[in-house]
Amino acid sequence: MNGHTPVDEMTPPVGPLSSSSARAGLAWVEEGPSSPRHHRAESSARRTAPTPGAPGDLTLPMRFMVTGLGTLTLLALVYPWHLELLRGSFYDPHLLTFVHVNTLGVIGAVIFGASYQMLPIVLQTPLAAPRLARLSWWLYLPGLIAFVIGLGHGPAALLGVGGMLIYAAVLLYVWVIGNNLRAAPTRDTTWWHVAAATTALATGASLGLLLALSKYVGFLAGLTLPTLAAHVVLMLGGWVTPLLTGVAYRLVSMFTLTEDRLRETWATRELWLTAGGAWTLAASLLLGLGTFVSAAGAAAILAGLVLFGVQIVRLYRLRLRRSPDVHIPFMLVSMASGLLAAGLLTWGFVSGRGPFDPIWIVVGWLAIVGWAQTAIQGFLYKIGPFLTWLHRYAPVAGLQRVPMLEQLYSRRLALAGWAAWTSGLLLGALAPLTTLEGVPVAAAVCLSLGAAAVILNGARVGSHWLR
Numbered sequence: 001m002n003g004h005t006p007v008d009e010m011t012p013p014v015g016p017l018s019s020s021s022a023r024a025g026l027a028w029v030e031e032g033p034s035s036p037r038h039h040r041a042e043s044s045a046r047r048t049a050p051t052p053g054a055p056g057d058l059t060l061p062m063r064f065m066v067t068g069l070g071t072l073t074l075l076a077l078v079y080p081w082h083l084e085l086l087r088g089s090f091y092d093p094h095l096l097t098f099v100h101v102n103t104l105g106v107i108g109a110v111i112f113g114a115s116y117q118m119l120p121i122v123l124q125t126p127l128a129a130p131r132l133a134r135l136s137w138w139l140y141l142p143g144l145i146a147f148v149i150g151l152g153h154g155p156a157a158l159l160g161v162g163g164m165l166i167y168a169a170v171l172l173y174v175w176v177i178g179n180n181l182r183a184a185p186t187r188d189t190t191w192w193h194v195a196a197a198t199t200a201l202a203t204g205a206s207l208g209l210l211l212a213l214s215k216y217v218g219f220l221a222g223l224t225l226p227t228l229a230a231h232v233v234l235m236l237g238g239w240v241t242p243l244l245t246g247v248a249y250r251l252v253s254m255f256t257l258t259e260d261r262l263r264e265t266w267a268t269r270e271l272w273l274t275a276g277g278a279w280t281l282a283a284s285l286l287l288g289l290g291t292f293v294s295a296a297g298a299a300a301i302l303a304g305l306v307l308f309g310v311q312i313v314r315l316y317r318l319r320l321r322r323s324p325d326v327h328i329p330f331m332l333v334s335m336a337s338g339l340l341a342a343g344l345l346t347w348g349f350v351s352g353r354g355p356f357d358p359i360w361i362v363v364g365w366l367a368i369v370g371w372a373q374t375a376i377q378g379f380l381y382k383i384g385p386f387l388t389w390l391h392r393y394a395p396v397a398g399l400q401r402v403p404m405l406e407q408l409y410s411r412r413l414a415l416a417g418w419a420a421w422t423s424g425l426l427l428g429a430l431a432p433l434t435t436l437e438g439v440p441v442a443a444a445v446c447l448s449l450g451a452a453a454v455i456l457n458g459a460r461v462g463s464h465w466l467r
């Protein structure tokens with residue numbers, strides 16, 4: 001459907017946002033009210049009672065989203081001066097800072113914002129303790145700034161203060177999401193994914209706080225490296241991974257209208273493998289259980305991601321709407337990166353690589369920039385325009401002409417950004433493995449262009465709130 005939808009067709013199926021009404025709305029906005037996809041989605045929406053977790057207060061998720069996109073803007077400006085760090089030691093304070101700008105500044109901020117918006121809908125229960133959720137942002141932002149300044153060569157006290165503030169924000173988030181989980185009427189596979197992820201976040205962040213305080217006081221001594229390794233694995237493998245996979249099952253099946261085709265048993269097995277693998281690997285690294293146990297943990301993560309990939313590709317094949325969807329290329333690159341990261345991780349242990357081998361930097365790069373940040377971009381291209389449409393245009397649809405969902409951003413720019421981002425991702429993964437001059441700078445330029453495309457499109461979507 002192109003151009004503006006005729007005014008007399010405007011009877012949007014969007015009320016309080018339950019996942020099924022959202023699904024119906026998505027079909028309606030993308031294809032128009034008479035599409036079979038819309039009718040199928042709408043009848044399923046009618047079957048489900050509206051969920052109380054209505055989108056009402058968007059300022060809470062927006063604050064986190066703006067923090068995440070603001071940090072991405074900063075990164076787009078500074079990539080060219082930082083990718084050379086991929087060729088140095090993983091313990092370089094500047095790399096540690098760069099990593100946390102990426103993880104806490106972009107991934108953490110977007111996940112917190114998206115969770116506050118979407119988990120009440122997915123878990124069918126209103127957001128528990130919205131005030132505490134709002135407070136978490138007020139702790140998160142100053143904590144993030146103080147922490148990353150302290151982690152580079154800033155005053156050591158900033159590291160401790162920033163670490164404690166951000167840890168407090170994490171605890172508030174865990175408390176809120178934990179209460180939502182407790183109140184959820186059903187415990188499906190997404191519930192278990194979120195529960196596993198939140199537990200790993202609480203544990204991994206506690207190890208992070210210990211590391212931050214120890215950098216200041218030095219009490220961890222010989223345990224520093226094992227604690228660092230366990231922190232990294234729990235954050236990336238235990239928290240980000242099950243959260244991405246659990247939410248992806250819901251979102252991808254919603255975007256493609258294949259919810260009834262999702263194989264819950266595969267999803268549950270995937271969770272056992274990825275979360276079980278991450279905890280096994282973290283415990284092995286922390287307690288020194290040996291290469292065999294570490295390799296087994298890494299292999300389990302890999303097997304879980306294979307299962308996830310097979311499931312998502314199957315949903316894409318079964319999708320009703322055959323036209324290419326903008327989130328798909330992002331999701332495919334994200335999954336390929338996750339698989340490559342987990343494959344290299346396993347291979348690194350099997351081949352007995354030492355702690356200072358560049359392969360670990362490649363694994364971290366693929367996990368952070370490839371697996372997490374690329375998937376986040378793909379989801380943002382669907383969720384941002386959808387929420388904007390729902391709030392800005394759904395109330396006036398039928399009374400005046402409103403744009404279609406895909407007209408809220410430039411699809412060409414999105415795909416050009418995807419191509420640039422993917423090139424930067426691949427070049428960045430090569431950087432630690434070669435001494436070829438120019439590779440880090442080329443990677444940086446590509447990533448900056450890719451990030452700029454997301455930011456420009458984000459601004460374009462955001463401009464609809466001002467009209």
Ligand code: HEM
Pocket residue numbers: 089090091092095096099100103104107108163166167170205206207208209211212213215224228231232235236240364
């Ligand atoms: C409460 C929040 C966090 C705190 C307090 C924290 C703290 C730290 C500290 C202090 C280090 C350096 C340890 C050392 O040099 O001895 C570190 C390393 C690391 N953290 Fe975090 N962290 C937090 C959140 C995260 C998150 C959310 C992620 C990923 C999603 C993450 C990923 C990493 C990685 C990959 C490294 C290793 C970086 C490298 O070796 O270059 N951290 N963390």
